[in-house]
Amino acid sequence: MAARALFRWALLPSPKRLAPPLLRTPRSRLTLAPIEAFSSSTSTTNSATNYLRLTDEELMALCDIDTFKASGPGGQHRNKRESAVRLKHRPTGIVAQAAEDRSQHKNRASALARLRKLLALEVRKVIDLNDYTPPTELLQILPAKSTIRGSDVGPQIGPNNPKFALGMQALLDLIYAVEGSVSEAAKILGLSTGALSRLILSDDSLRMSVNGLRTSKGMRPLK
Amino acid sequence: MILRLPFAIRSALPSPSLPLHRRPIRSPPASALSSLPPRPRQEIPLFLRPLAHSAARSDLDAFRRWAKSLALTAAPGIAAAADGGPDADHLIRELSWLVQDATSEPEVGDEVRLRVGLEELYRLWRERIEKRRPFQYLVGCEHWRDLVLVVREGVLIPRPETELLVDMVAEVEGFQEGLWADMGTGSGAIAVGIGRLLGVRGKVFATDLSPDAVEVARFNVERYGLKDKVEIREGPWFEPLQDVKGKLAGLVSNPPYIPSSHISGLQAEVGWHEPRLALDGGKDGTDYLLHLCEGSASALKPGGFFAFETNGDKQSEFIADFISTMWGNFFENVETVLDFAGIKRFVTGVRR
Ligand SMILES: C[S@@+](CC[C@H](N)C(=O)[O-])C[C@H]1O[C@@H](n2cnc3c(N)ncnc32)[C@H](O)[C@@H]1O
Numbered sequence: 001m002a003a004r005a006l007f008r009w010a011l012l013p014s015p016k017r018l019a020p021p022l023l024r025t026p027r028s029r030l031t032l033a034p035i036e037a038f039s040s041s042t043s044t045t046n047s048a049t050n051y052l053r054l055t056d057e058e059l060m061a062l063c064d065i066d067t068f069k070a071s072g073p074g075g076q077h078r079n080k081r082e083s084a085v086r087l088k089h090r091p092t093g094i095v096a097q098a099a100e101d102r103s104q105h106k107n108r109a110s111a112l113a114r115l116r117k118l119l120a121l122e123v124r125k126v127i128d129l130n131d132y133t134p135p136t137e138l139l140q141i142l143p144a145k146s147t148i149r150g151s152d153v154g155p156q157i158g159p160n161n162p163k164f165a166l167g168m169q170a171l172l173d174l175i176y177a178v179e180g181s182v183s184e185a186a187k188i189l190g191l192s193t194g195a196l197s198r199l200i201l202s203d204d205s206l207r208m209s210v211n212g213l214r215t216s217k218g219m220r221p222l223k
Numbered sequence: 224m225i226l227r228l229p230f231a232i233r234s235a236l237p238s239p240s241l242p243l244h245r246r247p248i249r250s251p252p253a254s255a256l257s258s259l260p261p262r263p264r265q266e267i268p269l270f271l272r273p274l275a276h277s278a279a280r281s282d283l284d285a286f287r288r289w290a291k292s293l294a295l296t297a298a299p300g301i302a303a304a305a306d307g308g309p310d311a312d313h314l315i316r317e318l319s320w321l322v323q324d325a326t327s328e329p330e331v332g333d334e335v336r337l338r339v340g341l342e343e344l345y346r347l348w349r350e351r352i353e354k355r356r357p358f359q360y361l362v363g364c365e366h367w368r369d370l371v372l373v374v375r376e377g378v379l380i381p382r383p384e385t386e387l388l389v390d391m392v393a394e395v396e397g398f399q400e401g402l403w404a405d406m407g408t409g410s411g412a413i414a415v416g417i418g419r420l421l422g423v424r425g426k427v428f429a430t431d432l433s434p435d436a437v438e439v440a441r442f443n444v445e446r447y448g449l450k451d452k453v454e455i456r457e458g459p460w461f462e463p464l465q466d467v468k469g470k471l472a473g474l475v476s477n478p479p480y481i482p483s484s485h486i487s488g489l490q491a492e493v494g495w496h497e498p499r500l501a502l503d504g505g506k507d508g509t510d511y512l513l514h515l516c517e518g519s520a521s522a523l524k525p526g527g528f529f530a531f532e533t534n535g536d537k538q539s540e541f542i543a544d545f546i547s548t549m550w551g552n553f554f555e556n557v558e559t560v561l562d563f564a565g566i567k568r569f570v571t572g573v574r575r
Pocket residue numbers: 076379380381382385406407408409410411412413430431432433436458459460476477478479480500501502
């Protein structure tokens with residue numbers, strides 16, 4: 001029955017032991033390892049290397065979700081808003097929660113959006129600069145004046161758009177690859193250093209992540 | 224959060240009175256009542272009232288401190304009643320929602336504008352604690368899915384579990400253009416949830432026996448601008464649906480399912496204040512569920528979908544088994560579906 005599929009995540013399936021295809025970076029202490037190191041012998045789904053490309057449902061299926069505890073019978077028996085939602089992404093251990101809204105529905109959506117952002121910030125992919133083409137998601141968050149951005153890419157996606165996370169993740173992959181050098185990353189992206197700095201500064205968490213890296217490399221933070 | 228109302232609040236209200244309160248089924252102990260002044264009729268849900276009052280910020284802060292200490296003092300007694308009532312943390316969260324609904328966006332300065340007088344806030348909070356009056360009836364609304372639904376005494380406060388029924392409908396292929404029915408619609412929650420997802424040809428019939436429910440559901444439907452999508456009909460279960468018999472793409476319901484013998488032991492907020500008509504499902508709690516399953520055979524068109532909420536694991540299994548054995552030639556794919564707490568909360572199936 002079709003309705004079933006939607007609730008699969010609510011069943012809390014036991015974690016399939018996927019070898020994490022990507023590295024989780026604890027803040028600025030980044031350990032880079034060649035991507036081959038993560039090719040999994042146990043899993044065929046390894047090609048799905050990017051959690052951010054998963055649908056909400058697929059991503060939920062990788063999470064443990066704590067909502068209201070199964071205390072008592074619930075339903076019509078009970079009047080209690082326990083709307084806080086806490087998601088724990090099993091493969092990386094990243095936790096995102098939301099409790100600010102009265103509705104569980106909205107808290108779930110905010111927790112998921114938050115999780116996507118944290119995944120973008122904390123899961124790094126190693127890229128080979130000798131053979132690098134920026135992915136479409138990255139091109140989409142660049143300003144139109146970028147010389148490598150074709151007109152077919154569409155309008156620029158800003159930080160408030162849910163699709164921004166994917167672009168931000170790819171941008172961070174690049175900035176880590178060039179070890180925090182904004183000018184070098186700008187060159188690769190066909191932008192002036194100033195224009196790329198402005199893009200980085202347009203989102204608080206992106207700025208903090210880049211500055212964390214720069215500080216750890218002894219560079220000045222962007223302001 | 225910001226809710227953009229589809230039309231002006233004032234025009235949505237036929238008169239300044241949503242006539243209020245049937246008497247609660249069972250009254251709280253007299254001791255709790257005696258100290259309270261009589262409650263004036265609530266006219267408009269708190270969050271929809273104009274900011275016609277004001278108070279010094281320090282006075283609002285004093286209210287908060289008082290209300291918090293009242294909650295902390297009452298919490299052990301509520302816990303001792305062991306009826307599943309709120310703990311102190313929960314009450315304090317409700318307090319912040321009460322203030323949220325009574326004020327506007329964070330205001331600077333020493334004066335705070337309010338939607339009710341400060342004395343009224345004191346009175347409301349006293350009712351919350353001393354009479355165990357549900358928070359949602361104090362403020363006149365419940366946040367449910369992405370909706371803010373108006374509720375009042377006489378109408379069941381929609382539960383978070385029930386939110387999933389709307390998701391199940393949205394999973395049905397082609398649901399947007401079908402005819403749906405939400406039987407026992409109460410505040411109209413499920414019907415409004417579905418109505419918002421429908422296409423041009425889709426429609427929901429929302430039925431209820433209770434005139435209070437019909438009135439509140441109508442209000443919510445209008446507030447969300449769904450008069451063309453959701454048609455409210457008064458009457459028992461299938462009776463108002465005779466003209467669409469055999470044409471329905473789907474039927475959903477959260478019928479009363481609590482066994483009669485459990486009613487007296489319910490959480491005070493529920494047992495003392497919510498309508499028994501919305502809760503009591505007969506001896507085993509299955510009277511209406513069975514009636515709905517049986518009626519679905521003739522109400523649904525071939526391939527039509529049904530989803531009913533139940534009291535949980537045992538009841539869901541019982542209903543699913545019963546349908547498969549007794550009416551197996553009418554329905555297929557009969558199964559139980561879990562809620563967020565992992566309880567088998569729903570039974571779904573398809574008319575052959
Ligand atoms: C548990 S409440 C559900 C309300 C709403 N659908 C919700 O989920 O919040 C059950 C509803 O069924 C209605 N009801 C009870 N007996 C009924 C009957 N014989 N015919 C139609 N509706 C009935 C009650 O008035 C109540 O609104």
